[in-house]
Amino acid sequence: MLYEESEFLQLSGIQHFAFCRRQWALAYIEMQWQENVRTVEGRLLHEYAHDNSIKEKRGDLIISRGMAIHSRELGISGECDVVEFHKSEKGVPLVGREGNYQVIPIEYKKGKPKTNDVDLLQLAAQALCLEEMLCCQIPRGYLYYGETRHREKVEFTEELRENVAKIFREMHKYYAQRYTPKVKMGKGCHACSLKDICLPVLNKESSVKRYMEARMKEESAE
Template identity: 70%
Template sequence: MLYEEEEYLQLSGIQHFAFCRRQWALAYIELQWAENVRTVEGRLLHEKAHDVTSREKRGELIISRAMPVSSRELGISGECDVVEFYHCGNGISLWGYDGKYQVVPVEYKRGTPKQNHVDILQLAAQAMCLEEMLCCEIPYGYLFYGKTRHREKVELTEAAREEVKSMLLEMHRYFSRKYTPKVKWSKSCNACSLRDICLPVLGKEKSVRKYVEAHMEENT
């Protein structure tokens, strides 16, 4: 199945969807958003990575920032923070440059490496877009973390690619139905910028009436 351009979802949404399906639906279907310290830090880090919107050459390395990408097969579009093109013996041709190049996406993240694989899924989705656009194979990419100031090499496995495909099919189904999943409260809700919009505590055993009464007492 190939998607039309008007059906494309935002590539960046896959990270939110993997973290919490309700968070993704609130932000990308209902268009509700709120900032907290984590989202501001993340946005500033990405703005720094996107500071140059054209290619630059460093010896045999070509760096492209804020590179637009899309995939008709996945039905997504977005930007790669950085795409590096390494001169090699076997790769793709680039207009205006001699030789062949290996394509390597680099995704910038705030904080430190996560315990889960959410960031890897976003990187894999970027690589899959690049592969479709440039007719190439991308076996690995990098995740750069602002807290550690260190990049980690990530092997883009077939398992990660299949999970991306499955997740995007689910995202397209939700989006076409304009469906926002019910909340499933967890400790991670406390760090979510949409906590006050989502009201995850209402999904716990506590009744709505008791929650409202307690909230009113806090404000009197």
């Protein structure tokens, strides 16, 4: 199945969906969003990475910033923070350039490496888009973390690729149904920029209240 452009979801949404499906639905289906310190700092870092006025060519290396990408197979579109093109016989040709180039996507993140795979999923999704657009194979990419100022290599394994495709299929299903999942309290709720919209504690308490009211009605009926 190939998606039409009108059906494309935002690629960057995969990290929100993997972190919390409700957060993704609130932001991308209900179009609700709030910024906190973390999101502002992350946005500023990405603005630098996407600054198209910064163009670099270092010998056999070409650096592209804010490159627009898409995939009809996954039904997504977005931008890469940075894509490096390294001149190599094993690479692919680029329009207006001599020789072949290997493609390496690089995603910028504000903090430090996470214990989950949300960043890996986003980077792998970018690689899948680039592979479809440029008819090439991309074995690896890098995550650059602002706190450590260090690149972390990410291998695009078959398992990671399949997980990306699976998650986007689920996202398309939710989006088509306009479905917003219920609250599931977790450690990440306190740092979530949407906690004042989601109101996880209030929603949780509301669920308990409804449960108690239902139990009381059952006891009264007996």
